[in-house]
Amino acid sequence: MEELTVTGIVLSSMPYKDKDKLIHIFSVELGVVTGILKGVSAPTSKLKFASQPFCFGKFDLVKAKDFYVVKGVDLVDTFFDLTSDYESYKLCSLMLEICKVVMKPNIISESLFLTLLKSLQNIVYSENVNAKLCIIKFMLTVLKIIGYELNFDTCDNCGLKFMGDIKFDVYSGTFRCSNCSGGVIVSKQDFVTLKIIQNTSFEKLNSVKVSLDCQDRIFELCLRDLSSRLNYKFKSFIE
Ligand SMILES: [Zn+2]
Structure with missing residues (x-):
């Protein structure tokens, strides 16, 4: 055998x-x-x-x-410490769920495995860690791994550098200029924060300060994007 x-x-x-x-x-x-x-x-x-x-x-x-x-x-x-904080536990369970959806049979991804491991270690063992920012970073990294990295430099449609209002086009799951999308305007604060998180390593995430409202909005933006990319509803988080 x-x-x-x-x-x-x-x-x-x-x-x-x-x-x-x-x-x-x-x-x-x-x-x-x-x-x-x-x-x-x-x-x-x-x-x-x-x-x-x-x-x-x-x-x-x-x-x-x-x-x-x-x-x-x-x-x-066992990452046992997770069980002492319900909010972190719930967020980390979402990461497991995302991995389960991404990892279809016969798919192998060392990079996703390492991203999951690093996120868990960071949430459980780092000081002053913000679990929600870690999950947002995790989701941004997953988008990159599955080939849908968010582009913060140019409009996805016309290719021009962003000036003025920036919109998130829910159908394409990309940022676009206001001429190219009828989508919702993303505030400068949300846009810049997402960009910073994308460009900050897990280890240095605790230096990023973000208001609770902004955290909630960008968390939802990432989850909705991932949800539509994977064609899967993460029930516990999206009504
Ligand atoms: Zn455009």
Whole structure:
């Protein structure tokens, strides 16, 4: 039987049969794979931690008929501190959901994996971290990875440098000048803040100061754009 070890993060889990659980592991090597944790619902199971979303480690897998059997997990981090802050937990769960939607079967993306890992580490371990800004940065990076990076320099339609009002064209998911789009005007503050976040590394995000209103607006802009690019509704965040 084929045995292999992958480095991955658990995106989600669900009960399976009496005492088993199925987990979706976002791995560097194989993309998203489904693993079965046998007997993990029993009180004595030693692999319980691996059935939790965010579990990061090296997974020893054996290929079975429909999925991989998880034989062992060398734990690196559970990101347990996330459970103490509901808002951060919810935002980080959104990142897992986004990864699950982006990572269709047979897609492998080391860059998305590393972006997810860096975002989680930053949110859990950095001082004075603003989780919402991290998620916005995460979404901007995902847009780039899937080929829809936002362009802050020129109008997507006529190619001219931005002057005057800038609009976000919801149909194309791009910024356009007011001549080229009937979309909604994006305030200078929102536009500049998004541009700064796009150009700031995760490590330095805590130096970016943004009002709560602005955070909410640009968060929604990114999520709506991602949602239309992926043709998927992130239910918990968009009514
Ligand atoms: Zn234009």
